Amino acid sequence: MRWLISFSSWKKVGVLLGFNFTIQAIILFIIYPAISPSTSPLDIQVALTPASVDTFLASIGESGRRLYYINESIVDMLFLLVYACTYVLLLIELFKSTGLAASRLVYLALLPFTIALADMIENFHILISLDLYPIQSEAVIHILFLANMAKHGLTVISLVVVLVLILRVLALKCQFRGVHNG
Numbered sequence: 001m002r003w004l005i006s007f008s009s010w011k012k013v014g015v016l017l018g019f020n021f022t023i024q025a026i027i028l029f030i031i032y033p034a035i036s037p038s039t040s041p042l043d044i045q046v047a048l049t050p051a052s053v054d055t056f057l058a059s060i061g062e063s064g065r066r067l068y069y070i071n072e073s074i075v076d077m078l079f080l081l082v083y084a085c086t087y088v089l090l091l092i093e094l095f096k097s098t099g100l101a102a103s104r105l106v107y108l109a110l111l112p113f114t115i116a117l118a119d120m121i122e123n124f125h126i127l128i129s130l131d132l133y134p135i136q137s138e139a140v141i142h143i144l145f146l147a148n149m150a151k152h153g154l155t156v157i158s159l160v161v162v163l164v165l166i167l168r169v170l171a172l173k174c175q176f177r178g179v180h181n182g
Contacts, residue, residue: 004109005101008092016086023079031071035064042126043076043119048148050141057133069130072123080123084116087158094165098172111158115151122147 032041039059042048057065091109095101125144132140 001106001110004088005092005096005106008089008096010093013086013089013093016082016089020079020082020086023075023082027071027075027079031067031075035068035071036060041068042129042144042148043072043122046148046152048141048145050136050138053129053141053144054134054136057129065130065133069127072126072130076123077120080116080119084112087112087115087162091158091162091165094162094169098165098168100168108161111154111161115154115158118147118151118154122151 035041036056036059039056042053042056045052045056060068088109091112092101092106095103095106095109100106122144125140125147128140129136129144
């Protein structure tokens with residue numbers, strides 16, 4: 001953890017955020033509409049069921065399934081690595097800014113790595129579902145459901161941590177201004 005804290009900087013966060021948003025824009029505005037202009041991909045859906053997986057895979061057709069396979073196996077795997085690194089460094093910088101980098105709370109900065117792991121498991125099971133289509137495996141769909149729920153749940157927790165840290169930074173800045181202006 002010490003290495004991450006010393007490695008982290010706002011400049012690195014900014015560069016990674018730019019790269020993160022670029023990949024995300026390509027996925028959201030180019031790849032996903034090419035897969036299906038009217039249906040949300042499995043990655044975005046929450047609480048996947050055998051019916052929702054089957055409906056989505058049937059609705060996108062053979063060419064959509066091929067493109068979705070490429071997205072899940074290459075583009076989204078790159079994206080999950082980039083966003084995990086981006087948000088780990090962002091959280092570390094926020095912990096530094098609040099003076100909490102030396103506390104055990106700083107380990108919350110590792111949450112994006114757990115999100116990436118859940119996302120990777122989700123992607124692998126989407127790939128398996130694509131390979132097996134039109135046949136479904138209950139075990140694959142069950143693991144896909146669990147990974148999907150873990151990814152979305154951990155994302156909410158991470159966003160709450162980011163929001164709390166931003167509010168703490170703002171409170172500290174207001175307190176600092178009050179001391180120096182008073």
